[in-house]
Amino acid sequence: MRSTSRTGVFGAAAAVVLLAAAGCTSKNDADSGTAATGGDETITVAFVPKLSGIPYFEAMNTGGQKAAGDMGIEWLYQGPTTADAAAQADIVRSFIQQGVDALIVAPNDPDSMAPLLQEAQAAGIKVATSDTDAPGSVREVFVNQASAEGIGQALTDQMMEAMGGSGKYAIVSCGETAENLNSWITVQESYTAEKYPDAEIVDIVYAGEDQAKATSMATDLMNAHPDLTGLVGECTSSAPGVAQAVRDAGRIGEVFTTGLGTPQSMAPYLEDGSTSASVLWNVENLGYLTAWTGQQLAEGNELAAENNVGEGMDAITFDSSSKVLLLGDPLIITADNVGDFDY
Template identity: 40%
Template sequence: MKSNFTTVTMGLIAAAFATGAVAQEKVRVAFVPQIQGIPYYVAMEQGATKAADALGVEYIQQGPTSTNSADQLRIFESFVNQGVNVVGVSPVDVETLKPAIAKARAAGIHVITSDADAAGSEREFYVAQALDQDLGYTILDEMVERTSEDAKIAIISDAPTIASLNAWIAAIQDRAKTRYPKLQIVSVDHTDGTAARAFQFATDAMTRNPDLKGIIGIASTTCPGIGQAVEAAGRQEQIVATGFCSPNTVKDYVLSGAMSYSVLWNPADLGYLTVWAGKQLADGKPFEAEPKVDGLEANVRWMADEKILLLGEPAVFTKENIEQFNF
């Protein structure tokens, strides 16, 4: 009887440990956006949560309340200390994060970037919404089509440390130099992540340049301020305003004529792809050249040499199609 009892008891203990092990095997993916709560990252979280539900993943998203690199670093390190399987991040400042990424990797935590990259860091790959060159070229080509090849335009971005935004500005400048040499970029300003600051820069640009023809916002955080500035100046018919903005962020301004169009992608799809990629990474599964991502209609590509998982091509939202989208 004693032997039987011992055997049964040990079997129950083993089963309990096995159950616990299975429970602990659920992959945990965390993501740190550049800023918490704006429509763009809310949509990204919705897509990520959808993927997590479909794939049996635990997903956590938390970002700073402003584009503050120190606050983002603290959140990143908190996720690492919690021992999640994969930490994704859209860096505010690459240099601030590099040591933390290296430390996380040394501790066995997978680190990927999404939405913005951390070139030169030890991140394993970048989940890219679209190629930087394609985004910069598309937004400027659309601008010139609506203005002229010798137009004066102003650029308003978010924090100067955000590498992805700087890459988009560089692509715009390259396109201007090579295809539109007469076009004048009269200013490139950087905000603190607030619409109020973008409003001030847009107002200043219009005041300094009465013949200004266009304003480009290089982050969703800048778009409301730019739209408000054009409306306040009563220059809806004179200024072509645009940006890399989610449709819901700029819908009212596009419909009123304060902004002409927006260039972006579907951030919900980007969130979905980020979680899917994190699960593949945690499971040790390599990417195919053209991965089939169940639940996602995008034509995803794996660029092995660059270590980029690409969502697809940029999308252009205008008065004619913007009401078809809800993000």
């Protein structure tokens, strides 16, 4: 294990920050989870999300902090305040300079992140991706929330259930270079054509990680396609964004929405019917699994085909050929179960 005796160790983790309606509160400093007192032997796992200060990645941070306390490691969390690949790269370089034991990234741009992961590996740091992959990089593991097929098909099925299996719908995605989002869209396109021949995806637009922009783009899509009956928000900022657009337009029950939104951000839209369902997974568990993976890599432990990680995560599968560690199947969040989640 690498020594963690160095200056600039981060302080205690900040509280979870919630998105405001028109933006988000950001943190500029790294947050660390509970670290066991082990002197130079404490394993340090750093996670760099696409963006800090939004409920999704703050929920991952909560899970990572819990894992740190359970496992006696140090968890460092810091992301850019905007979904910017260059700003994310600066944070990654900082963690490389600090000599963390394991560095795990959710890349905004997989291609530009790949050389940095190689640099980290050359420095003796174990490298992995989580939430979003960089498949062409030297990453040793991708901590995947659910399969691309599972997510893409679930998004499509939920959209088609609301639309009655036919009609025109559009997708409001986030970053154009986000590998996970693009892989889901590819599945949605093929799955819609194969299973729902009377349905059609008429447009795909990109709002970055900007909820207000997603609302504006969804409004433009409804105006450009008067016969549009569905909108999919492909990420946790665009899912509430498209629902807000339908609510603002007074078209609840005429244009149906679904997407990939965190429970509490989607709750008001599920309650008033401006969205039908949200497709997600247990985000805190994903953060926990990310921290656990960092510890396994730092200790040189080989992952098994099935891994017992923690409560509710007793059969986490690992595919050694693709090096993908899979959290599990997607979770469908509706008005009936949204109250079960506090993030």
